[in-house]
Amino acid sequence: MTDASPIVKIRGLSFSRGNRKIFDGVDIDIHRGKVTAIMGPSGTGKTTLLRLIGGQLHPDAGTIHVDTQNVPDLSYRQLYALRKRMGMLFQNGALLTDMNVYDNVAFPLREHTRLNERLIRSLVLMKLEAVGLRGARDLMPSELSGGMSRRVALARAVAMDPMIMMYDEPFTGQDPISMGVVVRLIRTLNDALGLTSIIVSHDIAETAAIADHIYLLSGGKVVAQGSSKELDESDSEWAQQFMKGLPDGPVPFHYPAREFTEDLFDLDNASRGVRP
Amino acid sequence: MEYLQSLGHKGLSFFQRLGRGHILLANIVMGLHTLLPRLRLVLIQVFSVGVLSLIIILVSGLFVGMVLGLQGYNTLVDFGAEESLGVVVALSLVRELGPVVSALLFAGRAGSALTAEIGLMKATEQLSAMEMMAVDPVRRVLAPRFVAGVISMPLLAAIFSAVGVLGGYFVGVGLLGVDEGAYWSQMQSSVDLYDDIYNGVIKSIVFGIVVTWIAVFEGQDAIPTSEGVSRATTRTVVHSSLAVLGLDFVLTALMFGD
Ligand SMILES: Nc1ncnc2c1ncn2[C@@H]1O[C@H](COP(=O)(O)OP(=O)(O)OP(=O)(O)O)[C@@H](O)[C@H]1O
Numbered sequence A: 001m002t003d004a005s006p007i008v009k010i011r012g013l014s015f016s017r018g019n020r021k022i023f024d025g026v027d028i029d030i031h032r033g034k035v036t037a038i039m040g041p042s043g044t045g046k047t048t049l050l051r052l053i054g055g056q057l058h059p060d061a062g063t064i065h066v067d068t069q070n071v072p073d074l075s076y077r078q079l080y081a082l083r084k085r086m087g088m089l090f091q092n093g094a095l096l097t098d099m100n101v102y103d104n105v106a107f108p109l110r111e112h113t114r115l116n117e118r119l120i121r122s123l124v125l126m127k128l129e130a131v132g133l134r135g136a137r138d139l140m141p142s143e144l145s146g147g148m149s150r151r152v153a154l155a156r157a158v159a160m161d162p163m164i165m166m167y168d169e170p171f172t173g174q175d176p177i178s179m180g181v182v183v184r185l186i187r188t189l190n191d192a193l194g195l196t197s198i199i200v201s202h203d204i205a206e207t208a209a210i211a212d213h214i215y216l217l218s219g220g221k222v223v224a225q226g227s228s229k230e231l232d233e234s235d236s237e238w239a240q241q242f243m244k245g246l247p248d249g250p251v252p253f254h255y256p257a258r259e260f261t262e263d264l265f266d267l268d269n270a271s272r273g274v275r276p
Numbered sequence B: 001m002e003y004l005q006s007l008g009h010k011g012l013s014f015f016q017r018l019g020r021g022h023i024l025l026a027n028i029v030m031g032l033h034t035l036l037p038r039l040r041l042v043l044i045q046v047f048s049v050g051v052l053s054l055i056i057i058l059v060s061g062l063f064v065g066m067v068l069g070l071q072g073y074n075t076l077v078d079f080g081a082e083e084s085l086g087v088v089v090a091l092s093l094v095r096e097l098g099p100v101v102s103a104l105l106f107a108g109r110a111g112s113a114l115t116a117e118i119g120l121m122k123a124t125e126q127l128s129a130m131e132m133m134a135v136d137p138v139r140r141v142l143a144p145r146f147v148a149g150v151i152s153m154p155l156l157a158a159i160f161s162a163v164g165v166l167g168g169y170f171v172g173v174g175l176l177g178v179d180e181g182a183y184w185s186q187m188q189s190s191v192d193l194y195d196d197i198y199n200g201v202i203k204s205i206v207f208g209i210v211v212t213w214i215a216v217f218e219g220q221d222a223i224p225t226s227e228g229v230s231r232a233t234t235r236t237v238v239h240s241s242l243a244v245l246g247l248d249f250v251l252t253a254l255m256f257g258d
């Protein structure tokens, strides 16, 4: 299982939105069979990173190799073939609102396989059972809570037994019990099915508990990396601040802006909100 | 200077949108073959795009036909030509009012709904999620809706015209006492299958393509917020109505010009 070559290999990745550089020369390795966490303050581009890996966004520079293929270079056909082997859990679930829970989980199976409905039924019920929502199969997405939607989305994302699973904030909105279930589920899926998992999260305790390797992103760069133990013990200010949740330190809490006092007393522009 | 700049910017973004619209159309057309084994997807959309627009088309068609009967009778009777009422009603409907009015109603009823639906799917990341599940939203979501619109439009226009002819009949023959035999026989002998009916059908097919294309594109291109979606919906109705009226003139000139 422990193949030396990383399954996702990102080199020199740069990406901008308008004038804002989201990534500036990022290198990340994600190893086969491991759970890798990408952490960082809100708005640093964690979701953006997952979209880049999934080929939904194009980098300005750099390479993103997934299983030896460079994602930005892939043709339409190759990209869609690759995506069949990736699962992604969206930050807000992104369930299809015109179908119920059951059909949502069955959706990728019906689109990509020719399995008969009986087989699909067993698969769907299995996945729903794993997230504890087998009883909710007839509900429409509008009838689910945020945490439930995300668990259904999780069941849908793993329906095709992907090679790589990407979780965008899997823990937000879960109560302590379902949180425990999700944490264990991610780990079990990873180990039992031999997946590779990428988790994007702010929840340090949960993430540290299951991640084999953690990358800390801030200001468009990787500022620290290592296992959770290494980060805990590291003397990097970044790691210390983030792991302990301190407000002061190198990790900025604010979206880039000029000095607060300067902004407050800028009466010439009092009628509008002004960008730095 | 600033004004010029903003004008240039508007111009550029207009052409960018035009380009994106054409790319989308090309993508839809190139993906059509994947719909063949999955006609059920199209049928579901024919129901929600076409069948659900039936009521408004039936009611409007009836009233437009009745008004035509009334107005036509009042004009014709001065010349003692009220026997030709059937021809007047049928030709106005089949050549012009059927395709145009039903396309305008279609834009308001079905086009706006399509844009809002697709725009909201985009805003709630459903389209994104499909892409990541390796399901191309252009093929799975947009193409079936586009095809359904293009199929439904001529059928709705035909129904509109048929109901309108009946409406004219109720008013003309039923209320105003035009001779029944004359109403139908004159209509039959003067309405030409090729010149009138085919041309009307061609118009409604063109309108169907344009209205659904605009609706689907505006949905996909909407800014993914509630405000963005509401603006896109308005744009669909305004742009497709204008496009229908403009194209109607061009098509009429081409078909009946000489
Ligand atoms: N469509 C967009 N257009 C312009 N800028 C965007 C867009 N989407 C995201 N951004 C910007 O990109 C940055 C990164 O966004 P992203 O969603 O990746 O953050 P994130 O790390 O996932 O944050 P969070 O933890 O809050 O989910 C944000 O600062 C945001 O302002």
Ligand SMILES: [Mg+2]
Pocket: A046, A047, A048, A091, A168
């Ligand atoms: Mg995010």
